[in-house]
Amino acid sequence: MDALRLLLARRSQVFPRVAAVLLLGTAALAPTSRSDAHGAMLALRERNAEATTAIFLRGERRPIGTGVLVSANEVLTCLHVTRVHAQLPERIDPTHLEVAFAWRGIDDPSPRVPVKAYRDIGEDLDATMLVLARPVSKAPVPLARTSVREGQTLYVAHHARGAPLEVTRPTRVLFPYRIAHELIEALPPNVRASYRPRGDDLVFEGPRWGFHPTIGLAFDAPPGSSGAPVFDAATHELVGIVYAHSRYRRSRDPWLSHGAALPVEVLRLTP
Known part of the structure; x- marks a missing residue:
């Protein structure tokens, strides 16, 4: 009986210590607060x-x-x-x-x-x-490593009509430059017609923009936006630059009204 009491006493001393260690470990692994994540996002923007x-x-x-x-x-x-x-x-x-x-x-x-x-x-x-004429001390933007997807959230930084810099609210991809064969059916038929086979995927090269590689954006690209960087809203990497907007700005048809961005994946950015 004395031996059993001694064992129970030792367990009562050990278990609180184990619990404390587990709690500390959980705190160390806890995700950063929402405010910290928001602050990091603002810093990248x-x-x-x-x-x-x-x-x-x-x-x-x-x-x-x-x-x-x-x-x-x-x-x-x-x-x-x-x-x-x-x-x-x-x-x-x-x-x-x-x-x-x-x-x-x-x-x-x-x-x-x-x-x-x-x-x-x-x-x-x-x-x-x-x-x-000289290097600058500012940090260059990181380049996207993957193609954008339909519906992906992006944002644009531009000087619309010569105005001061504006970083837009989130916009989205209406149709991507590169898409897997099995996903093409989700796009409107008039958009699907401008995709061409390349490797294992299809790529957008539409006659509207002289067969330019294009990402279609839900973005009204006014004059002055030419060359504006387009960023992934999650990774803040550069995915393309704005180069045009379709003529029918008020249409709800994505084929008739979209901003056009040139994807960085088609550019030779290094000499």
Whole structure:
């Protein structure tokens, strides 16, 4: 009997310690609070905003387009932003361009960085690199490693009609650039018709945009949004740049009304 009492006494001392260790372990493994997660999300959005550029003709007060920093001295934008006229092949002398990061309006005192050259990327695609006259200390944006999906949530940073930088509310993918064969039936028939087989998947190359690789966005892309970066709302990685909007902006048909983004997966972003 004495031996049994001794054993029970020892167990009563050990079990509370075990319980305390388990509680501490659970606390250490608990997920961060909702406010911490929200703060981290805002920090990543701010990083991406700081890497977004307004593109100016040298000395002008209003930007002609938008770009995004993808390396220490290179800004990705649309090729047509660098043309004298969007429909003509003649291009602006690159040394006549300059960029401002996270531009907040005509009273923004932030210094502008001159452009010294172009580096064209992608064959027959509406994209180019602006090579800056000097590296900048800002962090380049991370590039997406996977294709977007239908319905995926994204956001855009742009200078609509030459306005100060705006980071949009979440938008979504109306139709992706790349889609698996078994998922194509979920898209409207008029959109499905513009997909072509490539490898194990289908890719969107529609006649509406000259057979450009395209991500269709639920986003009204006004003038000044050309070159605007499009980010994954979950990972905050760059998935593409805006290059156009369809003509029928008020239609509810995604084929007739969508913003068009060029996916980064088709671009040769490294020399």
